Amino acid sequence: MTSKTSLDKSKIKFLLLEGIHPSALQVLQRAGYTNVETVSGALDAEALQQKIADVHFVGIRSRTQLTEAIFQAAPKLVGVGCFCIGTNQVDLNAARERGVVVFNAPYSNTRSVAELVLGEAILLLRGIPAKNAAAHRGGWLKTADNAFEIRGKTLGIVGYGSIGTQLSVLAESLGMQVVFHDVVTKLPLGNARQAASLQELLSVSDIVSLHVPELPSTHGMVGAAQIAAMKQGSILINASRGTVVDIDALASALTAGQLLGAAIDVFPVEPKSNKDEFQSVLRGMDNVILTPHIGGSTMEAQANIGLEVAEKLVKYSDNGTTTSAVNFPEVALPEHPGHNRILHVHQNRPGVLMAINQVFADNGINVAGQYLRTDEKVGYVVIDVDTQSSALALEKLSQIAGTIRCRVLF
Numbered sequence: 262m263t264s265k266t267s268l269d270k271s272k273i274k275f276l277l278l279e280g281i282h283p284s285a286l287q288v289l290q291r292a293g294y295t296n297v298e299t300v301s302g303a304l305d306a307e308a309l310q311q312k313i314a315d316v317h318f319v320g321i322r323s324r325t326q327l328t329e330a331i332f333q334a335a336p337k338l339v340g341v342g343c344f345c346i347g348t349n350q351v352d353l354n355a356a357r358e359r360g361v362v363v364f365n366a367p368y369s370n371t372r373s374v375a376e377l378v379l380g381e382a383i384l385l386l387r388g389i390p391a392k393n394a395a396a397h398r399g400g401w402l403k404t405a406d407n408a409f410e411i412r413g414k415t416l417g418i419v420g421y422g423s424i425g426t427q428l429s430v431l432a433e434s435l436g437m438q439v440v441f442h443d444v445v446t447k448l449p450l451g452n453a454r455q456a457a458s459l460q461e462l463l464s465v466s467d468i469v470s471l472h473v474p475e476l477p478s479t480h481g482m483v484g485a486a487q488i489a490a491m492k493q494g495s496i497l498i499n500a501s502r503g504t505v506v507d508i509d510a511l512a513s514a515l516t517a518g519q520l521l522g523a524a525i526d527v528f529p530v531e532p533k534s535n536k537d538e539f540q541s542v543l544r545g546m547d548n549v550i551l552t553p554h555i556g557g558s559t560m561e562a563q564a565n566i567g568l569e570v571a572e573k574l575v576k577y578s579d580n581g582t583t584t585s586a587v588n589f590p591e592v593a594l595p596e597h598p599g600h601n602r603i604l605h606v607h608q609n610r611p612g613v614l615m616a617i618n619q620v621f622a623d624n625g626i627n628v629a630g631q632y633l634r635t636d637e638k639v640g641y642v643v644i645d646v647d648t649q650s651s652a653l654a655l656e657k658l659s660q661i662a663g664t665i666r667c668r669v670l671f
């Protein structure tokens with residue numbers, strides 16, 4: 262599979278889905294990319310397959326599934342921007358094998374999630390969701406029964422990464438004790454401590470909050486057995502991914518009164534748009550805060566994400582830099598004044614690099630700069646050449662066996 266692109270900016274097409282913040286559009290336009298289509302929601306597979314056929318860069322959030330079939334339908338695609346943290350909605354291998362670079366925003370919404378979780382913990386400890394629901398129906402639940410301060414309570418954080426650590430610091434500032442569980446040994450912040458196991462965390466925590474990525478190993482990691490191991494009267498919060506918690510098991514534990522309450526922001530199946538009905542066995546439970554996957558949805562976070570990811574796409578499109586790509590060899594490149602830059606993505610197997618260099622020797626093309634990074638599957642070579650040599654070099658490099666994609670930047 263070989264393809265070539267060497268387009269001026271007005272011909273490079275961007276498709277931004279799922280209501281990505283206008284800050285992204287501004288970055289693209291400032292950088293000279295005017296061919297940008299924005300769509301407020303996600304597209305279903307069929308509509309996306311049609312629309313993506315002539316697109317070079319696509320921007321998505323968590324609702325758009327970029328599957329192998331979608332990549333097959335996108336011969337011109339060179340880059341994906343996930344305007345969020347999670348990249349589980351993208352088949353990262355399918356992208357890499359086609360030379361499509363995927364970027365995300367690993368930090369911009371972490372504070373928003375941490376703040377939401379803390380707010381929910383306070384509200385649930387006081388029984389506010391149920392009191393609020395009752396008041397809306399004309400009820401008056403004035404009681405201190407089962408209402409607690411957050412001070413002195415133990416917060417169990419599962420997944421001590423960017424969000425988990427922020428939450429840890431904020432929780433301690435409120436006087437909480439923090440215990441965390443992670444598959445990696447992590448430096449505890451403040452007075453937090455790493456639990457010996459998930460089991461231990463569940464057994465000591467008043468509130469358990471989940472912050473792991475969607476992975477095969479996190480699928481169903483909180484099921485009936487783990488919920489049963491939680492303290493009587495404790496609280497479960499999930500703002501990670503819907504596949505992490507067995508919702509039926511959670512509903513049973515809430516009905517049985519084992520848990521005081523829960524806050525769930527992410528679900529195994531989420532509505533495709535704001536017009537579709539949300540279905541869950543948790544609907545109607547007054548001690549459960551249900552939110553529509555908005556942990557990271559604040560104006561601040563979305564504006565920052567728009568800037569961050571759009572800048573990464575622009576940088577890759579302008580000069581080939583792949584720094585912080587989630588599926589691709591990372592190369593930080595200088596500018597290339599006075600030269601054309603060729604980007605060559607190839608299968609990482611013996612002989613390809615030699616063939617690349619042979620092209621320059623055989624054709625008398627002087628190399629002004631060369632940069633290489635590989636991973637186990639893919640090699641990414643960037644070569645700066647004299648402007649008059651780039652067409653010939655592009656033609657010859659594109660013919661090398663093992664070439665996935667070759668294009669030139671002016």
Ligand SMILES: NC(=O)c1ccc[n+]([C@@H]2O[C@H](COP(=O)([O-])OP(=O)(O)OC[C@H]3O[C@@H](n4cnc5c(N)ncnc54)[C@H](O)[C@@H]3O)[C@@H](O)[C@H]2O)c1
Pocket residue numbers: 346347367370371374419420421422423424425442443444445472473474475476478479482500501502526527554555556557558
């Ligand atoms: N609700 C929202 O709107 C929202 C917003 C942002 C992120 N998220 C989700 O939250 C997740 C976490 O975000 P982050 O930025 O903190 O990610 P991160 O990668 O910084 O941290 C994840 C942590 O989980 C740990 N981990 C992985 N597998 C584990 C396992 N099986 N058991 C225990 N720990 C495990 C990792 O070692 C890492 O420390 C994201 O992947 C995303 O899915 C949701």
Ligand SMILES: O=C(O)CC[C@@H](O)C(=O)O
Pocket residue numbers: 322323324344345346347348370557
């Ligand atoms: O904005 C979204 O759709 C996803 C937000 C969040 O889950 C993330 O992964 O950053």
